[in-house]
Every structure is written in structure tokens, then in C-alpha cells.
Amino acid sequence: MNMIDKPKKAGPGKRGMIFAEPTIFERGAPGRQGYSLPEDEIPAADPAKEIDAALLRHEAPLLPEVSELDVVRHFTRLSQWNYSIDTGLTPLGSCTMKYNPKVNEEVARMSGFVKLHPQAPVADIQGALELMFHLQHYLAVISGMDAATLQPAAGAQGEFAGLLMIRAHHAAQGNPRKKILIPDSAHGTNPASAAACGYKVVTLKTGPDGVLSADAVAAAMDEETAGIMITNPNTLGLFETHMAEIAKLVHDKGGLVYCDGANQNALVGMARVGDMGVDVLHFNLHKTFTTPHGGGGPGSGAVAVKKVLEPYLPVPTVVRRGEHFDWDYDRPKSIGKVKAFFGNFGMLVRAYTYIREMGAEGLRQVSQRAVLNANYVRKSLEADFHLAYPQVCMHECVFSDKIQKKFGVTTADIAKRMMDYGYHPPTIYFPLVVPGALMVETTETESPQTLDRFIKAMKEIARECREEPETVKAAPHVPKVRRLDEVKAAKEPKFVYVPKNP
Amino acid sequence: MNFPEDLKYTTEHEWVRIEGDVATVGITDYAQEQLGDIVFVELPEEEETIDKGDTFGVVESTKSVSDLYVPLTGAVVETNDPLLDSPEIINEDPYGEGWMIRIKLKKPEEVKELLDAKAYQKLIEEEEEA
Amino acid sequence: MRYLPHTPEEIQKMSQAVGVRSPEELFEVIPQALRLKAPLELPKPLSEIDLVRHLKALGRKNETVDGAGSFLGGGAYHHYIPVAVSTITSRGEFMTSYTPYQPEISQGTLQAIFEFQTMIASLTGMDLANAGNYDGASALAEAVLMALRLTDPAKKTVLLAQSIHPDYRQVVKTYLSNIDCRIVEVPFGPDGRVDAAVLKKSLNDEVAVCCVQSPNAFGVVEEVAKLSAAVKGAGAMMVGCFSEAVSLGLLEPMGRQGADIVVGEGASFGNFLNLGGPYLGLFATKKEFVRQMPGRLVGETVDAEGKRGFVLVLSTREQHIRREKATSNICTNQALCALATTVYLSLLGPQGLQKLARINYSHAHYLREGLLKIPGVQRQFAGPHFNEFAVQLSKDPEEVLSKLRQKGILGGIALKSWAPGMERSLLVCATEMNSKAQMDDYVRAMREVL
Missing domain, CATH: 3.90.1150.10 (Aspartate Aminotransferase, domain 1)
Incomplete structure (x- = not known):
């Protein structure tokens, strides 16, 4: 097939020099080492004198034997096989892959932050506590809530902590209740977190207009229901217009409202979920507040709550006592701890730095431009790809493969073809309520020129789907590897490297 | 796509072959195609009693997973163990070698509630439309 | 606002293309009453110069482990x-990449995780390891949940050695707070080790799993093999945990001492102290238990041309597919921390x-x-x-x-x-x-x- 050179009309995707690189275990030579240990001035103590021989390691672990250059070259080559925000547009819906400012990294790696021991006396970490205290406050201000915890390690753990607080609140009223309402457009973590808190999930159907109707909530809400988990804007990129009414229905039956904050990038500075009846919200600091995604973490899932849930926040919270900052462990109603120590502090430094750089007006501009960009993409591609909900969207819009399916091309094929043009595919096959979904979120940090190039590439792919569907179906052609055999990976699982001559 | 006339069907895409008081159960051609390459199957223990509407197992491809629903109440008398090692049989021969369990029926009257081939085909067409 | 590229003219042009007078108009889908009327009460924005100055000043209010x-x-x-660790983890291609759901353009992350899994499996003496959990404490909690799934549902007792780090025990309690089970703490004896006699007395057919830490919270090396034998003899599962990963260089892996699941804190391998996070949960187990394992897993396979490549495997266990029936709600794997660990361990050998x-x-x-x-x-x-x-x-x-x-x-x-x-x-x-x-x-x- 001579398709490899074809997709060069639009988009930045080109073939460059791609290095072959085996696993690091296949590099190096026995006895080689990439770490310099000091000549020790302390006499070596023989562990065998005190530790039973059976408890001492018998075999050397399987680790590479390589030099520092071997290591640097190996991982640099690996890095070049990755697509990243620093390389190009990453239009993943609901993932908010916006630019990660470099100054955040610089300050987060300052020794005054990275070299702090979690068991250090509070007098030694006043700067860190001050930062955390203010960040707690900023997050509450931004979301219209009363208090916040920075402890959860990621959004999913934030959900878990938030639901535990809801449960603790109900238990304190004498009945923890049994069910949680979750719309069918929710992220998978929502039902998984509800289940982890011992709740039965009641799935609510999204209305024909893409939003949850108050009637659907009224029909399901009762006094055995602990509350609702709602994402606003939802994963269809639409604002839940009945939010206030829904919150009232839930509150009238004694329930509480949980908001999944994954999509806060559409609202910062323009609206606050706390003003919409939400009682608890988790943030994904890596989305709205620019901490890097890192290829899958670390994240940070700060949780903000209304007064009603404040007593249940995980321990410790950060408090100010006069001129000083301190941990507050004296919280008898707390749900306890969800992780050791205090949270992913390194991520908190980055988020704090970003908020201080942007200020109120900067954050307001963030959501305005994120929403403008999304609507620009929506409008520009509406003739080429079917829009599940054609109305004005918030920070993301959801297309589908409905048109392309007629030519035998699916969402997966389109996604793979986008790689050839130099783009990361959007979120695909999610939300589940749109068959063959392509969920596009370009974020506010992308310029109109970048969007225009992306739109042009998408139009070209739409044309290919009509005129040469086989090209699209065989994609990708440009990346280091072609489509991978996932069936083989599942049926003949290889989770670890096995040396040929052990 | 093939939907044999002599089988009964469920709205959850299982097929049922009735022979006396024993029902053989599998998933339909449509279901296997929707799932894609099947890489894992979980089946119940033999002799386990299962109620209509409950789940009796799980079938997985690399990207999706589906519960298997009990079409008729009864006791499991046989499971198709070769599927555990070679789940691809379900893709290759969903109505034959790809059968999953045999149930000895406790409530034969439930058979009336199952769909025939024509009704099932109509159901899929509707699903495709949506 | 250097992170926002649009010029006023461009905003104007794009608004026109979308059919509105200004971006604000797009927010009219939000009911008027729910829109923010006043600016957020946040401190004034800072330039990069002032920002760095401010953060440096905050940092100076802290005393680092270097100072004292x-x-x-x-x-x-x-x-x-080693400096090379940060050199690699600072690369934008690793730091700003997404979760490797699209394997063709994520081979760097995927291969690095595969190498990580190999190292952790070998260090813990297990068949395989996942791509990472949040930290040692939550990994221990997830291990207990996994063990409960793998044992007879009638067994409802969880034994937790009192010599396990107090934060870890507290996190386990939080994670189990709504699970139908009972936590029993096993005390330590005068030698600082789990009191084997009390453990034996606590073992009965109600016990699903027993957790010990070695070196334990007091630094003492436990006789894991002996404890495992007793636990397994009673038909329960054994979970071994550690908070100091460097000990793996000296001590016999708990996987070789009868543990069914080994979890621990990996931060010591190349991650900064960071006031307690981000850290890295390590999670390893035996092949036969893999389907109940929480978290991300990478496997080796080939592409359409037969070339070696790596993909996420057994994703059907995870929340984005299995939803409320998932093995865990976790959807990150501390990937950058795991990368730091992989680079660090490669340098050490x-x-x-x-x-x-x-x-x-x-x-x-x-x-x-x-x-x-x-x-x-x-x-x-x-x-x-x-x-x-x-x-x-x-x-x-x-x-x-x-x-x-x-x-x-x-x-x-x-x-x-x-x-x-x-x-x-x-x-x-x-x-x-x-x-x-x-x-x-x-x-x-x-x-x-x-």
C-alpha cells in the first residue's frame, strides 16, 4: 500500500526519525552500573549477624545493568514515541488537555517544596501549610463552597471521599441510605466510586435534549436515596439547565448533591456549582488547574464542600491559628484518611501557582475561550460529522460516526487516521449514550490557527471516509507501530519481560 | 446475520434451544459481532440453581464486557468448559460449539415469554436504528 | 495572559463564525440566576517574575531535610x-502525555510501564505487578479488598498487624468502612514483631486475609514466611506490605515468603519527599489472581506487521468499562512517579x-x-x-x-x-x-x- 505518504495536506503529522529500542533489560552488560555510590566512611555492618539468613535476599533482582548514558538514551527514545501536549493538539473530551505552564514545574521542583518531610514539625513547613491553606480557600471561592480538603490523590479518590462524607452525613441522621442516582452519561468512576461506598447505583436516562430532566430525578428520588452524582457541564458538553430544580428535588427528600468537577474548565469565573445547590464537588487539578497529566498521573482530587459536610472532611485539614498554620486532627466526625499523609502536595504547588498567575479575570477568560473554541470547532465541522446534540455547547462537543458508518468507517478508524495527520484522537465511544461518540475538547490554550489546521484535517478525513475508506480503515500509517493485536495481548498475556537466558 | 428459526431469543441477546425439559443457552450472532473478538468467558458452577433475569456469567472482548442473563429458571446441568480456554469459539460458531450452559427447567411456562426469530430480528433492527 | 493565545480580533472573528456577538453570549445557556454576578475574590494576577519571587518566599519559610x-x-x-531521573521525568513527551489508551502514539509510556512492572514483580518476588497505585497506604487497602473478592464471601474477618504504619491502618479502615467485614488488629510482642501466638489464636475459618508489614512501622523485619504458613494453613490470604522500598535490596521478597499479594510504598525509588505526595503505590501478585487485581496493566503484543508493541490489557476490570462492577474506581497510576522509579532502578541496577x-x-x-x-x-x-x-x-x-x-x-x-x-x-x-x-x-x- 502506498498510503503512508498521503495524508500530508493538512495537519502537522510527518514521519520523522524513529529509533528502534529494545526493553532496557536487553541493553547493557553484566556488572555495568549507572549510579555512583559514595565510598562509605561507616564500617559495613553485616546484616547476617542480626537478621535470620532466611529473611535476607537470596537472589539479585532482575534490574538492568546499564550506564547513565544507556539510561538517558533509552528513555529519551521512548519519550519520542509518545504524543503529548508539548508536541501537539490533544483534543480529548472531558480530559481538558490544556497547556501545562513551565513555571509551575520550576517552582514545584524548588527544594523548599520537594525536600519537605511529611513528619516534619509544623514550624518547619509553615510555607507549605500557608500555600495549602490558601489553595483550600481559593478552591472554595472558585466553586462557591465553604471548605475544602486537598487530601485525595486523584479525582476518583475525591469521588470516594466525597461520597463517604455524604454517607457519614446520612448515618449521623440515623440512616446511611441505600442508593445513589447517576445519569447514564457519567464517567465510569462515578458508579465505581458509589459501589465502593456501599451504594446501589440507579441509572437515570439522559433526556432527548441531552440534559437530565427534573422529572427523571423526581421519579427516582426517595428517602432511601442518599443523593445524586451529576457532572455539570455534562459529558455531552451541555450545561445541565435544570440543575437548580434537580438540587431542590434531591434536597427536599433529604438527599445531597454531588458534582463531578471534571468539566469545571467551562465554568471557572462564569458560574459556581455552589450557587446551583451542589453540596460537594471534586476538582481534577490536572484538568482545570493545569497540573501535568504525566501519562496517567499523579493527579490530585481536591474536594470542596458546603457547611453541612464540613465536619466530615478527611483528617487533617490545614488551619490558621493566629499567625501560624497548623494541621487540624481534632475532627471527631471525620471520615478518616484516604491516603497516607496529606495529599499530592507537589500537584498542589502547581495548581496554586497557576491560580496566582491567572487571578479572577484570567480564570474567567479561560472558560470563555474554552467555550468559544469548542463552539468554533462544533460549527466548523457540523456538516462533516454528525453532531449528537446540535445546540450551543460548553467546553466540548460530541460528534459521532453516524455519517461515516455508511462507508464502512467507524469512530475507531477515524481516531486512528487522526494520528496520521498529527493529532491525538478525541475521547472515543464515550459518553456511552452516543453510539460511536467522538468527543472533542480543544481547551482555551489552542490558537485559532491550530484549530483551523485541525478542522481542515478533520474535513480531509471526512472526505477520505467517503472516497477512500480503505485508507482510513488501515490507519494509522505514520506512528511507530501499526494497530496492535489486543486479542493476542489478552489471550497470551505477557506482563513482564522474561530474560532469554535466565 | 443468521438467526435460526428453531431457536428462541431474549431481549438481552441470548438464544435458547429447548429439548424436552432442558434448555441450551448461548449468545446470538449479533451479540458476538457487537462484542468483537471474545477473550474471556465466565460460566456458573454445574448444579447451581439460577433464576430468570439473574446473571449467569460474563463474556468479554478486549474493549467491552457483558453480563449473561438467565433466560429460564432452572438448574445448570452442564457448562461448555472448552470455552474457558478457547472463548473465540463463540465468535466462530455461536449457535453450535459456542453454546454456554444447559439448564434443566423448573418453570417451563417461562418459555412462552421468549422471542421467536422474527421478533428478535425486529428488535435488532430497532436497536440499529437508534 | 500568556496562556491564552486569542487576539481581540480573533475573538471577534470566531464569535461571528459561531453566530454570537461575544463569547459571553455562549453562556446564556446557563440560566441567568445561576451565573456569577461578581468577579471571584482571588488575589491579583502575578507576572512570572513576581510569581517566582512569591513561591520562592513561601519555599524559604520551610526547612528542608537538607538544612537540618x-x-x-x-x-x-x-x-x-540522581539528576538523570529528573532529566527524564521533565521531558514534555512524558510529562504532558495522556493516559496510554491510544497505544500507537503512547509506546513510550507503555514500554516504560512494562519495564516498571517487570522490575517490581522481580523485587517483590511475584509473577506480575500493576502500573501503580496512589501510595502504599491505598495500595494496602486495595489489596485487602482484592483478597476479600478472592475468598469465600462467608469469611468476613480482616487481620491487620498493629505494627503496620498507623496511616496505612487508618486508610484500610476508611476503604473498608462500608464493606461487610470486621477488622481485628493483631498486637506485636516485645521484639516488635507480630505476636505469632496471638495471630494463631485469631486465625479461624472466618478470616479472609491477614496483612503484615516488613520492615514494619518500627523498622523491624518480620518473619513473614512463618506468619504466612500459619495464615495459609487457616485458609486465609496473606498480604505483605512495606513502606521503605529500599529494603527490597536487602530482604527476601515477601512473594517468596508465601505472600499472595505484596504492596508497598515506592516513593523511595526516585521520588522526592514532597511533604508526603505524590508517591507511588506498588502492587504485585500471582498470575492466578490477576483478574481481581485493581489498576492499570500493560502487556506485550505485536502490531499488524508483527512488530513488538505494548498495550493496556485486561481493561475490562477497570471502571471505564466495568463501571460499578469494576475491581476499583482508580483511573490513574501515578505514571510519572512510576517512570521516575523505572529510571532510578535502571541507574542503580x-x-x-x-x-x-x-x-x-x-x-x-x-x-x-x-x-x-x-x-x-x-x-x-x-x-x-x-x-x-x-x-x-x-x-x-x-x-x-x-x-x-x-x-x-x-x-x-x-x-x-x-x-x-x-x-x-x-x-x-x-x-x-x-x-x-x-x-x-x-x-x-x-x-x-x-
């Missing part, structure tokens, strides 16, 4: 991190890690011997330790610590709140970062204070 002679351990350990572990052991040993010469310092536990140990003081440890602090020394952790009867106990740690001079100073200072 630090002998703090207790779940977080000060180790040297098998010899380097074992040597580093021995240096740690020797340092703690040296410091212990020095401290024990002081009247008023007694060894708390007879059991052998790795790089930290508990001592009993003749004076209140809090007071002693604050006097040591005045001399620029972070002398350890008072154990009063960790377990009953430890009002006079102090946990002291020494790593390769503590020089001979520093340790000699510490002993001298302690002598003066007591």
Missing part, C-alpha cells in the same frame, strides 16, 4: 535522587540497589550503637531492623525532639500516638543521606539533651 540533620522516616525516607540497601543498614546500625551508649537511651525492640529503629528515652520524646530541633536536628518521630504504651518511644531513621559527621553530631546532641 534529618533522622525522620516513618513512611517517608530521604534518599539521593541489581548491584547498586543491594549496595545501597546495605549502606542504609550500616548507617542505622552505626547510629543505633552510638545512641545506645547514652544512659537514658534503651533499645525498644529486640527484633532486627532495616534502616530505622525505635528507642526508649528517659525523658519525654516531644521535649527531647524540640531541644534537638534547636540544635538543627530533626531527631525522629515520637511514637506516642502510634500504639499504646509508647509514651517514651522515639523512631529514628538513617539513610545514605546521613553522613558519619551528622550521626556523630546527633549522638552528641542527644547526650546533651538527656
Whole structure:
């Protein structure tokens, strides 16, 4: 097939020099080492004198034997096989892959932050506590809530902590209740977190207009229901217009409202979920507040709550006592701890730095431009790809493969073809309520020129789907590897490297 | 796509072959195609009693997973163990070698509630439309 | 606003294309009453110069482990991190990439995770390891949940050694707070190890899983093989955990001592102390249990042309597919921390890690011997330790610590709140970062204070 050179009309995707690189275990030579240990001035103590021989390691672990250059070259080559925000547009819906400012990294790696021991006396970490205290406050201000915890390690753990607080609140009223309402457009973590808190999930159907109707909530809400988990804007990129009414229905039956904050990038500075009846919200600091995604973490899932849930926040919270900052462990109603120590502090430094750089007006501009960009993409591609909900969207819009399916091309094929043009595919096959979904979120940090190039590439792919569907179906052609055999990976699982001559 | 006339069907895409008081159960051609390459199957223990509407197992491809629903109440008398090692049989021969369990029926009257081939085909067409 | 590229003209043009007068108009889908009327009350924006100045000032209000002679351990350990680790983890291609759901353009992350899984499996003596959990404590909680799924639902007792780090025990309790089970804590004996006699008495056919930590919260090395034998004999599962990963260079892996699941804190391998996070949960188990394992997993396969490549496998266990029936709600794997660990372990190699572990052991040993010469310092536990140990003081440890602090020394952790009867106990740690001079100073200072 001579398709490899074809997709060069639009988009930045080109073939460059791609290095072959085996696993690091296949590099190096026995006895080689990439770490310099000091000549020790302390006499070596023989562990065998005190530790039973059976408890001492018998075999050397399987680790590479390589030099520092071997290591640097190996991982640099690996890095070049990755697509990243620093390389190009990453239009993943609901993932908010916006630019990660470099100054955040610089300050987060300052020794005054990275070299702090979690068991250090509070007098030694006043700067860190001050930062955390203010960040707690900023997050509450931004979301219209009363208090916040920075402890959860990621959004999913934030959900878990938030639901535990809801449960603790109900238990304190004498009945923890049994069910949680979750719309069918929710992220998978929502039902998984509800289940982890011992709740039965009641799935609510999204209305024909893409939003949850108050009637659907009224029909399901009762006094055995602990509350609702709602994402606003939802994963269809639409604002839940009945939010206030829904919150009232839930509150009238004694329930509480949980908001999944994954999509806060559409609202910062323009609206606050706390003003919409939400009682608890988790943030994904890596989305709205620019901490890097890192290829899958670390994240940070700060949780903000209304007064009603404040007593249940995980321990410790950060408090100010006069001129000083301190941990507050004296919280008898707390749900306890969800992780050791205090949270992913390194991520908190980055988020704090970003908020201080942007200020109120900067954050307001963030959501305005994120929403403008999304609507620009929506409008520009509406003739080429079917829009599940054609109305004005918030920070993301959801297309589908409905048109392309007629030519035998699916969402997966389109996604793979986008790689050839130099783009990361959007979120695909999610939300589940749109068959063959392509969920596009370009974020506010992308310029109109970048969007225009992306739109042009998408139009070209739409044309290919009509005129040469086989090209699209065989994609990708440009990346280091072609489509991978996932069936083989599942049926003949290889989770670890096995040396040929052990 | 093939939907044999002599089988009964469920709205959850299982097929049922009735022979006396024993029902053989599998998933339909449509279901296997929707799932894609099947890489894992979980089946119940033999002799386990299962109620209509409950789940009796799980079938997985690399990207999706589906519960298997009990079409008729009864006791499991046989499971198709070769599927555990070679789940691809379900893709290759969903109505034959790809059968999953045999149930000895406790409530034969439930058979009336199952769909025939024509009704099932109509159901899929509707699903495709949506 | 340097992160927002649009010029006013471009905003105008794009608004027109979309059919609105200004971006604000797009927010009219939000009911008027729910829109924000006043600006957020946040501090004024800062330029990069002022921002760096401000953050530096905050940083200066902290005392780092470099500044004071630090002998703090207790779940977080000060180790040297070669510069090359940060060089790699700072690369934008790793730092700003997405979760590797699209394998063709994520081979770097995927292969690095595969290498990570290989290293962790070997270090723990297990068949396989996942791509990472949040931290050691939540990994332990997930291990307990996994063990409960793998055992007879009628078994509802979880045994938790009291010599497990208190934060870890607390996190396990939080995770199990709505699971139908009972947590029973198993005390430690005078040697600082799990009291085997009490453990044996606690074992019955109600017990689903038993968790121990080695080296435990007091630094003491547990006899895991013996405990495992008793636990397995009673038909329960054994979970081994650790908070100091460098100990893996010296001690026999718990996977080889009968543990079914081994979890721990991996931060010591190349991650900064960071006031307690981000850290890295390590999670390893046997092949036969893999379908109940939480978290991300990478497997090797081939592409359409037969070339080697890596993909996420068994995703059907995870929340994005299985939703409320998932093995866990986790959807990140601390990927960048796992990368730091992979680079760090590659630099060390098998010899380097074992040597580093021995240096740690020797340092703690040296410091212990020095401290024990002081009247008023007694060894708390007879059991052998790795790089930290508990001592009993003749004076209140809090007071002693604050006097040591005045001399620029972070002398350890008072154990009063960790377990009953430890009002006079102090946990002291020494790593390769503590020089001979520093340790000699510490002993001298302690002598003066007591």
C-alpha cells in the first residue's frame, strides 16, 4: 500500500526519525552500573549477624545493568514515541488537555517544596501549610463552597471521599441510605466510586435534549436515596439547565448533591456549582488547574464542600491559628484518611501557582475561550460529522460516526487516521449514550490557527471516509507501530519481560 | 446475520434451544459481532440453581464486557468448559460449539415469554436504528 | 495572559463564525440566576517574575531535610535522587502525555510501564505487578479488598498487624468502612514483631486475609514466611506490605515468603519527599489472581506487521468499562512517579540497589550503637531492623525532639500516638543521606539533651 505518504495536506503529522529500542533489560552488560555510590566512611555492618539468613535476599533482582548514558538514551527514545501536549493538539473530551505552564514545574521542583518531610514539625513547613491553606480557600471561592480538603490523590479518590462524607452525613441522621442516582452519561468512576461506598447505583436516562430532566430525578428520588452524582457541564458538553430544580428535588427528600468537577474548565469565573445547590464537588487539578497529566498521573482530587459536610472532611485539614498554620486532627466526625499523609502536595504547588498567575479575570477568560473554541470547532465541522446534540455547547462537543458508518468507517478508524495527520484522537465511544461518540475538547490554550489546521484535517478525513475508506480503515500509517493485536495481548498475556537466558 | 428459526431469543441477546425439559443457552450472532473478538468467558458452577433475569456469567472482548442473563429458571446441568480456554469459539460458531450452559427447567411456562426469530430480528433492527 | 493565545480580533472573528456577538453570549445557556454576578475574590494576577519571587518566599519559610540533620522516616525516607531521573521525568513527551489508551502514539509510556512492572514483580518476588497505585497506604487497602473478592464471601474477618504504619491502618479502615467485614488488629510482642501466638489464636475459618508489614512501622523485619504458613494453613490470604522500598535490596521478597499479594510504598525509588505526595503505590501478585487485581496493566503484543508493541490489557476490570462492577474506581497510576522509579532502578541496577540497601543498614546500625551508649537511651525492640529503629528515652520524646530541633536536628518521630504504651518511644531513621559527621553530631546532641 502506498498510503503512508498521503495524508500530508493538512495537519502537522510527518514521519520523522524513529529509533528502534529494545526493553532496557536487553541493553547493557553484566556488572555495568549507572549510579555512583559514595565510598562509605561507616564500617559495613553485616546484616547476617542480626537478621535470620532466611529473611535476607537470596537472589539479585532482575534490574538492568546499564550506564547513565544507556539510561538517558533509552528513555529519551521512548519519550519520542509518545504524543503529548508539548508536541501537539490533544483534543480529548472531558480530559481538558490544556497547556501545562513551565513555571509551575520550576517552582514545584524548588527544594523548599520537594525536600519537605511529611513528619516534619509544623514550624518547619509553615510555607507549605500557608500555600495549602490558601489553595483550600481559593478552591472554595472558585466553586462557591465553604471548605475544602486537598487530601485525595486523584479525582476518583475525591469521588470516594466525597461520597463517604455524604454517607457519614446520612448515618449521623440515623440512616446511611441505600442508593445513589447517576445519569447514564457519567464517567465510569462515578458508579465505581458509589459501589465502593456501599451504594446501589440507579441509572437515570439522559433526556432527548441531552440534559437530565427534573422529572427523571423526581421519579427516582426517595428517602432511601442518599443523593445524586451529576457532572455539570455534562459529558455531552451541555450545561445541565435544570440543575437548580434537580438540587431542590434531591434536597427536599433529604438527599445531597454531588458534582463531578471534571468539566469545571467551562465554568471557572462564569458560574459556581455552589450557587446551583451542589453540596460537594471534586476538582481534577490536572484538568482545570493545569497540573501535568504525566501519562496517567499523579493527579490530585481536591474536594470542596458546603457547611453541612464540613465536619466530615478527611483528617487533617490545614488551619490558621493566629499567625501560624497548623494541621487540624481534632475532627471527631471525620471520615478518616484516604491516603497516607496529606495529599499530592507537589500537584498542589502547581495548581496554586497557576491560580496566582491567572487571578479572577484570567480564570474567567479561560472558560470563555474554552467555550468559544469548542463552539468554533462544533460549527466548523457540523456538516462533516454528525453532531449528537446540535445546540450551543460548553467546553466540548460530541460528534459521532453516524455519517461515516455508511462507508464502512467507524469512530475507531477515524481516531486512528487522526494520528496520521498529527493529532491525538478525541475521547472515543464515550459518553456511552452516543453510539460511536467522538468527543472533542480543544481547551482555551489552542490558537485559532491550530484549530483551523485541525478542522481542515478533520474535513480531509471526512472526505477520505467517503472516497477512500480503505485508507482510513488501515490507519494509522505514520506512528511507530501499526494497530496492535489486543486479542493476542489478552489471550497470551505477557506482563513482564522474561530474560532469554535466565 | 443468521438467526435460526428453531431457536428462541431474549431481549438481552441470548438464544435458547429447548429439548424436552432442558434448555441450551448461548449468545446470538449479533451479540458476538457487537462484542468483537471474545477473550474471556465466565460460566456458573454445574448444579447451581439460577433464576430468570439473574446473571449467569460474563463474556468479554478486549474493549467491552457483558453480563449473561438467565433466560429460564432452572438448574445448570452442564457448562461448555472448552470455552474457558478457547472463548473465540463463540465468535466462530455461536449457535453450535459456542453454546454456554444447559439448564434443566423448573418453570417451563417461562418459555412462552421468549422471542421467536422474527421478533428478535425486529428488535435488532430497532436497536440499529437508534 | 500568556496562556491564552486569542487576539481581540480573533475573538471577534470566531464569535461571528459561531453566530454570537461575544463569547459571553455562549453562556446564556446557563440560566441567568445561576451565573456569577461578581468577579471571584482571588488575589491579583502575578507576572512570572513576581510569581517566582512569591513561591520562592513561601519555599524559604520551610526547612528542608537538607538544612537540618534529618533522622525522620516513618513512611517517608530521604534518599539521593540522581539528576538523570529528573532529566527524564521533565521531558514534555512524558510529562504532558495522556493516559496510554491510544497505544500507537503512547509506546513510550507503555514500554516504560512494562519495564516498571517487570522490575517490581522481580523485587517483590511475584509473577506480575500493576502500573501503580496512589501510595502504599491505598495500595494496602486495595489489596485487602482484592483478597476479600478472592475468598469465600462467608469469611468476613480482616487481620491487620498493629505494627503496620498507623496511616496505612487508618486508610484500610476508611476503604473498608462500608464493606461487610470486621477488622481485628493483631498486637506485636516485645521484639516488635507480630505476636505469632496471638495471630494463631485469631486465625479461624472466618478470616479472609491477614496483612503484615516488613520492615514494619518500627523498622523491624518480620518473619513473614512463618506468619504466612500459619495464615495459609487457616485458609486465609496473606498480604505483605512495606513502606521503605529500599529494603527490597536487602530482604527476601515477601512473594517468596508465601505472600499472595505484596504492596508497598515506592516513593523511595526516585521520588522526592514532597511533604508526603505524590508517591507511588506498588502492587504485585500471582498470575492466578490477576483478574481481581485493581489498576492499570500493560502487556506485550505485536502490531499488524508483527512488530513488538505494548498495550493496556485486561481493561475490562477497570471502571471505564466495568463501571460499578469494576475491581476499583482508580483511573490513574501515578505514571510519572512510576517512570521516575523505572529510571532510578535502571541507574542503580541489581548491584547498586543491594549496595545501597546495605549502606542504609550500616548507617542505622552505626547510629543505633552510638545512641545506645547514652544512659537514658534503651533499645525498644529486640527484633532486627532495616534502616530505622525505635528507642526508649528517659525523658519525654516531644521535649527531647524540640531541644534537638534547636540544635538543627530533626531527631525522629515520637511514637506516642502510634500504639499504646509508647509514651517514651522515639523512631529514628538513617539513610545514605546521613553522613558519619551528622550521626556523630546527633549522638552528641542527644547526650546533651538527656
